[in-house]
C-alpha cells in the first residue's frame with residue numbers, strides 16, 4: 001500500500017512551489033530530496049541539534065520536526081535563499097575571518113539562528129549569544145569562535161547602527 005500524499009503550495013526562497021508529498025515527510029527531507037536544497041542538514045532528526053534549521057513565515061524552526069504538509073501556504077526560507085539575498089553576508093564574512101567553521105555541518109543552522117538574534121536589534125551579552133545558540137550543536141566544538149564572530153557583527157552593525 002502506498003503512503004498517503006498531499007498536494008501543497010508554498011513559497012521557497014521567493015519562488016512558488018507546488019508539489020505532491022508524502023504526508024509523513026519532514027520539511028527538511030522535502031527541501032533536500034524534492035527541491036535539491038541541501039544546505040539544510042539532517043543530524044539528530046529529533047529536534048536536538050539544530051542542523052536542520054530553516055525559517056517558516058519569518059521564524060526559525062526545526063526542519064526535522066516540521067512536516068512539509070504543515071507548510072502549505074507558508075513562506076519558507078533556507079540558507080540558500082538567505083545567503084543569495086545577501087542577508088547574512090556580514091555574518092558569513094565574520095565566520096570565515098574568525099575560523100568559526102570546521103566541517104561546516106552546523107554552520108547553516110548557526111547562521112540562521114544568529115541572524116534571528118541580529119534582526120531583533122538587541123545588543124546581547126556574550127552570555128545571551130550563547131543562550132540563543134544553545135539549541136545548535138557544533139560537533140567540532142567551535143563555539144568560542146562562533147560566538148566571537150557573532151559578537152563582532154553585533155558590535156559593528158547593531159551598536160554602530162544605534163549610534
Ligand code: FES
Pocket residue numbers: 041042043044045046047048049050051052053062063064065
Ligand atoms: S536534525 Fe533537526 S534538530 Fe537535529
Ligand code: FES
Pocket residue numbers: 100101102103104105106107137138139140141142
Ligand atoms: S563546524 Fe563541524 S559541526 Fe560545527
